[in-house]
Amino acid sequence: MEQLIETEDFETALARRAREVEATLDRLLGSASLEGEIARPDELMRAIRHGVLGGGKRLRPFLVLETAALFDADDNAALRVAAALECIHCYSLIHDDLPAMDDDDLRRGRPTVHRAFDEATAILAGDGLLTFAFDIVADDATDLPAATRVRLVSAMARAAGVGGMVGGQALDLQAARIKPDEAGVVMLQAMKTGALIRFACEAGAAIGDASPGERERLSEFGQAIGLAFQLADDLLDATSSAATLGKAAGKDADAGKATLVSLHGVEWTRRQLAGLVDQATALLDPFGARAGLLREAARFVAMRSF
Template sequence: MISALGEASADLGAMLDKILPRPDGQIEQPLFEAMRYSTMGEGKRLRPFLVLAASELFRVSRTSALRVAAAIEMVHTYSLIHDDLPAMDNDDLRRGKPSCHKQFGEATAILAGDALLTQAFEVLVDEETHPDPRVCTQLVRAMARAAGPYGMVGGQMIDLAGEGQSLSEAQVTHLHLLKTGRMFAFACEAGAILGKAPTSMRMALRAYAHDMGLAFQIKDDLLDVEASSADLGKTAGKDVEQEKSTFVKLLGLEQAREQAQMLCDQAIDHLGVFDGEGEPLRAVARFVIERQR
């Protein structure tokens, strides 16, 4: 799994290098540098890998899949830049190096996030991504839904409002389905959209992403308690410091591990319709609960 992620990450890096603006001495050069600094750094890049793995199920061209993967990574990076700001999670470390606002200042970091978000939609509607404008429209609509107030941004609002509060397990689950799960679901479904797959297969991928995304979040909660900042590449112990309601806080360490394993198994079960071709996605589900960072 690690080698597959590494290969996909290398291909994604080449595509991002092609897409992102280059700092060639323009007056807006600090903006371009901040965009590249945050996006080209090391990371798990699971969402792009999900796009590529799901696209292979439907024989989508590698270029189309990589462009959508790049757009998703740009949106994900924008969210990390903004999450790290003092007004949000106030974190000085991201992917093993200073957060964007620590490196370039808060104003430039905000603009870098804005630029990545908006350029991502430009990538999706380009005919290089797909020659059928209806497919491009579906991609834009699905990503906007996943990233906006009914998805990632809405989840972040719940996360901020929940600091110092005692959220129920149902509320924490809803939070993470929005904040993390919706973008995972779009990453999986994007391959089906590109391949013009039938609804039944899109629903199977969405169900897989639902369970895998929650397993991913539970593992994140466990790592926040058990791993070091050096291992994580970001500040450990932030959930406790900010008095956040987490699966670990609600369930305890052992039950949280059991819940993550159960969700992993359920996610894998949803892939039965794809037979052996679904193995890369099965490997992702196993990886998310076994990883150490």
């Protein structure tokens, strides 16, 4: 693993962590069967690797790793949990891109999994990634106390499931037929996008055996930047091109989807983003200089242009 440089800037740190996570995922998603597995079908594994490897900022894993680093936690255990979370995120992207969902042809500038392979294989690739994520965390190779792994598995399931990301996607599909009010949009976004981002910060705190107060503070930090992430995503969809985003742009407006941008406009959204950054960074004050990269992560989430 590459040595951490104390003076490392955010972009360098984000890229370094992305390489570490990519290498971990590459190893975990290899062709060799694990104990208890019968075989790993070649085409399925190629589809999974297409959907996971070769791109992405790996923001959610970065948040796991950097929140864990606040408490000098074991970096290898944090990397495995970060990789598991990225498996869930990538599964959600594969399924969201399907014709029955968002019907996208591009992801990270490349054909989506159902375009590069076929719909059935894309569904199975997502299924495989979802189940494997829990395998990674529960495995003894994730060198954490058993009680901590159980808490992480439970929290990850709830963040990803019917009361979190999956439920948020269901609300998003429903919103195409019945436009939600502002409170409905905020809840939808907190579930679809925010739940996994909040979990990333909570997971790092759990890995680091943080105090209850520290865990709550980092959970609130994750909640704030989760909303900021979705606001920024909606803003990008409204103002950027497909070439910039690496995926189709303007789809929310074309679908008549209610977003906070559509309800309040671009300038209001930018002001909200600035306020969320202030809120998120203030939550990190007790951690002092150690939280510098997390403060920069909050600014990156809100101000990113891709």
